[in-house]
Amino acid sequence: MPVTALPDINTVLTIDDEPVDQLLYRRIIERSGIAKHVMPFELAEEALSYLRTEDRLDIDLVLLDINMPRMSGLEFLEQATDEFGENFSQIMVIMLSTSLDPEDERKAREYPAVRGYLKKPLTLEKFISQWQAVHQS
Numbered sequence: 001m002p003v004t005a006l007p008d009i010n011t012v013l014t015i016d017d018e019p020v021d022q023l024l025y026r027r028i029i030e031r032s033g034i035a036k037h038v039m040p041f042e043l044a045e046e047a048l049s050y051l052r053t054e055d056r057l058d059i060d061l062v063l064l065d066i067n068m069p070r071m072s073g074l075e076f077l078e079q080a081t082d083e084f085g086e087n088f089s090q091i092m093v094i095m096l097s098t099s100l101d102p103e104d105e106r107k108a109r110e111y112p113a114v115r116g117y118l119k120k121p122l123t124l125e126k127f128i129s130q131w132q133a134v135h136q137s
Contacts, residue, residue: 009035009131011057015047015076016040016065016096021120025063028124034131035061044068044076051080051088059091061131062113063122066097066104073097074104077111089113094130096120 012035014025022040029038037057041047044064050056066073073095080088094116095108105117116130 009060011035011037011039011059011061013047013050013059013062014038014040015042015044015062015068015073017042017068018065021065021096021122025122028122028127032124032128034127044071044073044079048076048079048083051084062091062093064093064095066095066099066108074107077108077113081111081113092116092134094118094127096122 012025012029014022016022016025019042022042026038026040029035039050039057041050047062051059064073064076071079077093089112091113092115093111093113095105095114096118097104098120099105108114108117115134118126118130
């Protein structure tokens with residue numbers, strides 16, 4: 001059943017090295033009708049390469065795992081912010097983590113694009129609540 005109370009989301013990038021989490025994100029997004037497109041990436045470097053392409057879809061939201069091999073979510077944020085500046089900061093990023101360390105959340109929130117920090121597993125209710133909170137402020 002589509003969620004009609006949310007602003008339109010064209011494209012969501014999901015960046016997470018766990019295939020099960022990727023499947024969960026896709027299922028939540030597609031079944032709810034929240035977004036038109038879901039672009040999954042298991043490696044942050046691949047997501048950065050996609051952001052560099054000229055003919056890419058407009059990105060409204062990034063669901064970003066904080067702990068990944070090769071390039072962490074925080075490293076991705078740093079690189080994307082340095083490379084794309086204000087254009088990247090306009091994209092809403094929701095960090096996803098199993099970490100209980102408050103320092104991880106503090107570091108993530110230093111980036112202007114990060115508008116939410118959720119504990120895994122992601123649920124439709126958590127996602128909708130976060131999206132609405134950002135758009136009501």
